[in-house]
Amino acid sequence: MTRAPSILGWLEDKSDWLSPLVVKEVRQLVRGREFMVSFGASLAAGLAVAFFGAVDALGGSSSSGNWTFASLMACLAFLGLAVVPLGAFSALRTERMEQTLELITLTSLSSRRIVVGKLLAQAVKLGTLFAAMAPFVTMSFLLGGVDFVTILIALVVLFMLSVWAGALCLLLSTAFKSRAMSFLVFGAVGVLGLFGASMGRMLFFAARGGALGPVVFGVGIGSTTTLWWVLAIVTTFWLISLINLVLLAENRMSLSTEDSVTPLRIGFLVQFLVICGYTMAYVFDPPLAKSRAAEALLVLGSGHLAIVAVFVVSEDLAVPRRVLFRIRSASPWRWLMAMFGPGGGRGAAYVLVQMVLLFGAVTLLQLTPADRRMLLAVFGYVLFFTGIPALAFRRLMPARATPLRIRAAVLVTLAVAMLVPDILYYIVQRPETLDLDFAMRHLFSPIRTIDSWDFVERANWVGIPFAIGLTGLLAYVALIRRGVQATGKAVLIDRAAPVAGETGRGGVVY
């Protein structure tokens, strides 16, 4: 009788090691109806599946463990990919709507600690639900038809995917202030999630069956090594993208005076380097494997860069005063860290450095001269379609150059480049038949040009994409210069005076 209070006291002491938010959320959780319902329902579902599985096994079936396991995984997937992410979405959203988030912000908890605390609380909830289902999953192994490694890997992958979905929902809940918009985006992501989950399942079983190796890697066909290699890649990307989701959510929650951009820039650089690192592992492999790795790096690396460029170049050029003084403080690594600092000018430099790194990595792998030129063309289009709208906004409408508007301008410019040449062609030339073949007018469309690169090479039109790229490069240089000027002006002013363009709240860097 006397041991319970002492155990509770011990737990109370040890809870100091946990995030305050985890302690609070768990306390709320055990009294909340939502958790009680999902916990009870999962137990009931597990029991029902186990019962029917046992009946099936007693009837002489040797594969009842297989469908029992699949059914239990479906239940867990529902909990992990729908119930818990929805809880994560509403957890931060409720804090914001009830205005308790502000009260937490006033404490010693930083935005990052708040997001991590919320995510850990969801992980605890998830762990409890998984633990409730564990006995039934064990039973499916005993019933036969499914091996232990498959069960273990499936559980781990589902847990990782669920935590990732929770982090994504946390980010979504910070992204929009309006409830309608939040739920709209949440719904859209849910649909995409279902698609992604089915794709992930397909990839997983393809890897288990050995079909993934030749498709993606071209080596180690069907071997256990391939499976572990795939798991290593998945785990690494899960971890780094999870960290980046947390950093993105932190960025959305931070005051404009806080520098939440630098960790994010470092996080995305690490993600980029991980992409490069995994493909560079094939540098000593046979030419076919090297060539495929180079192509994979080209696609993944340039896709990553394009997305990053849209966000970083559209950042405000003006940097919060506090951040500026920290950047300017004497440090031997200042010149290097400047690239990671906030501001559109630094963002432009950040993208250019990564382009150089990507080009170097691809060159080390097997890449034909034509593919190398294509990579340069991809860089050029990225520079043009992000740099020109950003620069045009800053020069022509500086007062209206908000990150959101610049990003919208990037999308509009891209759409215009893809559609307008065709529209003009049909208005001016009035051809009698619909001509969908690639032509010179399509050189402004990056997607069609890259897709028809062989044709571009054969027709000797390479100079046009390069000219477009050079224009984009000049825009980037101009953005870097404007960023330097904005910083210079800001440093000259008094410490107590406002920095030009510094707004009260915003972040909105990413």
Add this chain to the structure above:
Amino acid sequence: MSDAMLQLDGLVRHFGSVPAVDNVSFSVDRGQVLGFIGPNGAGKTTTMRILATLDTPQGGDARIGGYSVVDDPEKVRRLVGFMPDYSGVYANTTVEEYLDFFARAHDLRGEARRKAVAHIIDFMSIGDLRDRQVEGLSKGLKQRVALGRAIVHDPEVLILDEPAANLDPRARIEFRTLIRELASDGKTILLSSHILTELSEMCDTVTVIEKGKILATGTVEDILEGMRKRRLLSVRVAGPIAGLERFLLEQPGVRGVHEVGERVEFELDGGDDEQVQLVSRLIAGGFPVLEFSAHSAGLEDLFIEITEGRVQ
């Protein structure tokens, strides 16, 4: 030498083109209680949110305990306890758990955390509420718990936005007592309220703000003394009052003459001597004075007087 715990220097905050806080400067010395008065939309809450580091000024700066709210918000947060004009409570959380969470969030650990929570429960006299759900408490009790939350980390500065709003008279008195106790403990307190008479009992100094600008600042007594130089008077005469208004308007120092039922009310610039002379002139002028009364200007009068049309 100034012992300013809280120093605002040219604070500016605009929402679009609307200036919410327009070059606001004032200071509060250590251990002082400053009342922040102004009508709705005057800029009180925006100023307080900037001081609590929940918002960022577009110009100027504010220092709390020597730390800038712009450059050192983390250090400022350790010094400040902020109680906004909403309770901010959690579902499925008891009063003790609520306070415990905020103590943890302020990095209080182990015994220090337990002591801090116990002290707050004792100080706020909410021992019997310890295990009650904070969401189900009355407004007055929620306010009490919210104040407890704001002081759980023992801050040196307290910023309270409309702390007595929506409280019944009994809860208001209890709250006022708590504020007095905190002030006697040496806390620097900045509080806003529309219940102006209460501020006069709690505050050492008062700052009046309207449309983002500071209109007056000083001790309650100083400002009231300034107002007493313009007395609010009321006179009732036997018989009709026709001609009385014109007569009064012709007297030196008299203004704002208007009828209120059988009486005529007006303001008089000056002191006792001017008042005696006016009564003499009234009688000499043939007005049979039945009643002649003067009332002191209160904080409500001060508020209306200062904020009425002074800022365009």
